[in-house]
Amino acid sequence: MPELPEVAGLAGFLDEHLRGTTVRKVQIVSFAVLKTADPPYTALQDRTVTGVRRFGKFVSLDTDGPSFVFHLARAGWVRFTDSPTDTQLRMGKGHIAARLAFAGEDGPLGMDLTEAGTKKSLAVYVVRDPLDVPGIAALGPDPFSPAFDVGMLAEIIGSSSQQIKGLLRSQSVIAGIGNAYSDEILHAARISPFAIAKSLDRDTVQVLYDAIHSILGTAMAEAEGRPPNELKDAKRSHMRVHARTGQACPVCGDTVREVSFADTALQYCPTCQTKGKILADRRTSKFLK
Known part of the structure; x- marks a missing residue:
């Protein structure tokens, strides 16, 4: 998408x-x-x-x-x-x-x-x-709008009991981020996709805010000026974890893992994001025993 x-x-x-x-x-x-x-x-x-x-x-x-x-x-x-x-x-x-x-x-x-x-x-x-x-x-704020600062992100996160992966993908919360870039943002911020939003402290929110702008900003610069037939390949070329299940994480070398759902999947690095723990394949689970 x-x-x-x-x-x-x-x-x-x-x-x-x-x-x-x-x-x-x-x-x-x-x-x-x-x-x-x-x-x-x-x-x-x-x-x-x-x-x-x-x-x-x-x-x-x-x-x-x-x-x-x-x-x-x-x-x-x-x-x-x-x-x-x-x-x-x-x-x-x-x-x-x-x-x-x-x-x-x-x-x-x-x-x-x-x-x-x-x-x-x-x-x-x-x-x-x-x-x-x-x-x-019904759209939420755009990540590159002047009003979207770290304080706004902290307010959004602090009031939500949703898992952070789902929150980032919610268009009524933040506009424009989907499955692929939420994977990339959370990997860059070293946050588990299953982390509960309001559990993140202010320092972590700052890291997440910076990752949103870094990941999306780099991708926007890469997409600028390209004709439509080149945009999909440009997107794939700089993904670190999304759609790279089984490959080595470019940051730490661990194997990129996947959690599958009915009609979608997420990818993450255990070492970078979950302290080495492997996430279960059900959203309601926390970790495999």
Whole structure:
């Protein structure tokens, strides 16, 4: 799933290439992808793109009329081209969920929203204001907003009995962090993913705050300026523990371990994060005996 750094890179790329273009055509191909009806998606046609913004993991393509907002979910992505075709796509066929065509000073441009797999959760909204999207309205603070300081993080953590891994992933608590970067942040901060949030002392909260900005900031710098087809590989290239089960931790050399759940998994280093203890494979367990 694309998270804050990849979505920021994607929004920046689209803003650079689409700002000032005219929306020539919009095709909604998936039956389930469009979550709104008013205004209709046809209201985007002939509108000028005024910019592209990120809200957590949402991307908002703004025009001088409605905004086209999308969330890529687990398996969605963007395919961008400067050689679009005028092919009329058939509803419910293939992996393309939506297609937008643009007219720019240097010629036509095209953008497809695609989704792999059988579980379809990519979402598109055509709204008068991005804040009309329920998921955006419910977002917690962005880690790079001026208001998000260590005091705010301490307040969030101090009031929660949730495990820290789940808390970091909660979009209503902090916007933009998902499964992959929460693994990386907790590894950098040397915190167990099962640690109860309010049990962390102020020094540990400071370390966590620094890790959030270090991990996400480095990833954002790596993603900046890259086209969409390079962003996934850029994300994978700097992961230390996420999706590296069985490999050596680059910090201490211990074997990276995994805890599996029904539809996801987390990875961690026992030496760096749990004082050598192996976490059980159930969220309600503390440690294997």
